[in-house]
Amino acid sequence: KTIDLDILTTAFAGIETIADPAQVAKLSQDYHTFSPVLVPKLEGKVGDIVVRPANEEEVLKVAAICAKYRVPVTVRGAGTGNYGQCVPLHGGVIVDMTRMDQIVWVKPGVARVEAGVKLAALDKQAREIGWEMRMTPSTYRTATIGGFIAGGSGGIGSIQYGLLGDRGNLLALQVVTLEDEPRVIKLRGDDVQKVNHAWGINGIITQLEIPLGPAYPWAEVIVTFEDFMAAAKFGQTLGNADGMIKKLIAIFASPIPQYFHALQQYIPEGVHSAFLMVAEPSLESLPGLVQQYGGQISYEKPAQEAGKGPHLAEFAWNHTTLHARTVDTSITYLQSMFPADTNLQLVEHMYHYFGDEVMMHLEFFRANGKVTVGGLQLVRYTTEERLNEIIRYHEKQGVQIANPHTYIIEDGGRKVIDPEQLKFKEMVDPYGLMNPGKSKVLQLKIKS
Ligand code: FAD
Incomplete structure (x- = not known):
């Protein structure tokens, strides 16, 4: 389906957008370049326009517009993922979350942040009260928390606390849906697993609660x-x-x-x-x-x-x-x-x-x-x-x-997508607009 950029640009009025093709192409990339297998497969895959919401209200507007015009949506944080997770396979809108960088609060053992907060920024603030992130990827200086939860697996600190998918390493989050009338859904406890490591196909994460560990020297x-x-x-x-x-x-x-x-x-x-x-x-x-x-x-x-x-x-x-x-x-x-x-x-x-x-x-x-x-x-x-x-x-x-040379979720570390995640997907993204083409079972569904 061709995308009418004029209609989209008009609809996004009041929200920051980037339409310059060179910049859009840059913001359509990640670090899949480590894989000689992925590079030719993802070559030339670019979005049509980048939108940079400043708050959840703007995310809701963006979601409503994308649902209305049935435009594919690729969410990105810092774009440091390694599997082409945020390379748009079918063009559309790139939602860059990096302007949403508010640390809402930090308490002993837990912090609430917007999705675009950089890991190093949270770590710094948490250390002021004697706490730190339990684990960070080695990209902690640039990567966002939303991107780490949606696309990462663990890293420095995992020797003590395990991996991101382990129960307890993500306490709560909220996502904006891609329905005709987008909603904010809040998830806590085991329900967070519906969105954990979902590669941006299960709603746009706007806020998260992350557990902290005691800060050691x-x-x-x-x-x-x-x-x-x-x-x-x-x-x-x-x-x-x-x-x-x-x-x-x-x-x-x-x-x-x-x-x-x-x-x-x-x-x-x-x-x-x-x-x-x-x-x-x-x-x-x-x-x-x-x-x-x-x-x-x-x-x-x-x-x-x-x-x-x-x-x-x-x-x-x-x-x-x-x-x-x-x-x-x-x-x-x-x-x-x-x-x-x-x-x-x-x-x-x-x-x-x-x-x-x-x-x-x-x-x-x-x-x-x-x-x-x-x-x-x-x-x-x-x-x-x-x-x-x-x-x-x-x-x-x-x-x-966990094959890093594929952009298909099931062919990588996951093998199968959790049925709970799929059920949630059907509810939050009824038109299959989020990061389309990254999951085998969803491709089959869209075809049928
Ligand atoms: P992005 O790459 O922007 O996004 C990753 C995925 O999350 C995409 O599918 C995207 O659609 C989705 N996403 C992003 N934001 C949102 C949101 N708000 N809502 C919904 N979906 C969203 N990873 C590790 O786990 N451990 C490591 O130690 C590690 N080391 C790395 C070292 C290097 C040199 C590089 C290049 C990568 C490394 N990675 C590692 C991979 C990657 O850096 C991390 O997973 C990082 O946390 C991703 O964050 P990001 O903000 O760049 O996410």
Whole structure:
């Protein structure tokens, strides 16, 4: 269906819009560029106009206009998603939420924010009363809370608190529907799961209540190891050490640390490394553990200097891929979850089996009460066929892969969309306007 831009522009009068094609094209992008498979598939996909609501009232107006003219709607925060989640497949209106950046309130243990608030901004304000975000993606400086909840999975802090989808990591939210007469729906308790990680297909999130954790002074530490499996086992043991408070345990096999230019002097060529964020009171217990695994502490930055120099969090999670790609653009990545096994046998198997083609990057996090090892392995990409072969091999051996090389929700980490989310979708988006084309079951529904 062709979209009459004049009609839309007139209808949006009074609300900030961007129609300049170059800017619209820019705001139709995200970081799917990490995937050589997604790039050609999403090339040239752009919206028709960007609208930037300043408050919920304006979101309601935008929703009414889009429903009236049956225009596709792609909501975006900062556009740092990795799977083309906010690339519009069928043009239409891009709803940029970044002007809605009010922190409504912060109380001990919980904050209420508008969806466009940047994670770092909330963290800063929460710290003033001794609290902080429980977990942030490594993009915390730019990413929005709405985008993290709708498109992210976890990150720095997940070693303590688990993943975003875990019960308790999102307390409440409200969404604007895409009905003829849009409404604000408020969800609390388990009902929040109807919108959690829904990739912007289940209503426009306007506000959220996010639980906070106590703010610790976080020291940053690099430990180097001659042996990769010693580094991995050290990570698992530190993860399991419940008395030690930590926020990050990332393990990098050689040559990955060589991609981190700013840290080169702390990581000699050929060694493997662990990047850690540990609460300062727990630091004294660290050297003993490091020694037990034959490691060496090569860098230690006290919490007081957190604002100075490189921040280790910005080398971990998917920032590792970012740094590697600035050196070699043929590198891409996997997202995987290894079965709980304290001997890390499958990690060891994959490490040797693929050698330099799949470079090991491990992130430890909590899942269902257990410290689990995830992989964001770096892959030296050759062909899509080979990439799929690598993925299939992992799956056959029992490693779960959340494929980052697809923009279809069910083909990624989700596998199936929760029936409750689907029921909610039918109610809030009766015309199927929200981020169309991103879900298999919804595509089938629209066709039938
Ligand atoms: P966007 O990319 O703008 O949007 C993401 C999804 O949410 C889209 O589907 C969009 O439609 C939807 N959405 C956005 N706002 C709303 C709203 N208000 N209402 C409804 N739907 C909405 N992710 C992690 O989980 N952990 C990581 O550690 C991590 N590291 C990363 C490192 C790099 C270098 C990069 C490029 C990405 C990384 N990501 C990571 C992915 C991404 O940065 C995060 O998920 C981030 O939180 C997304 O926020 P955003 O504001 O950029 O969302």
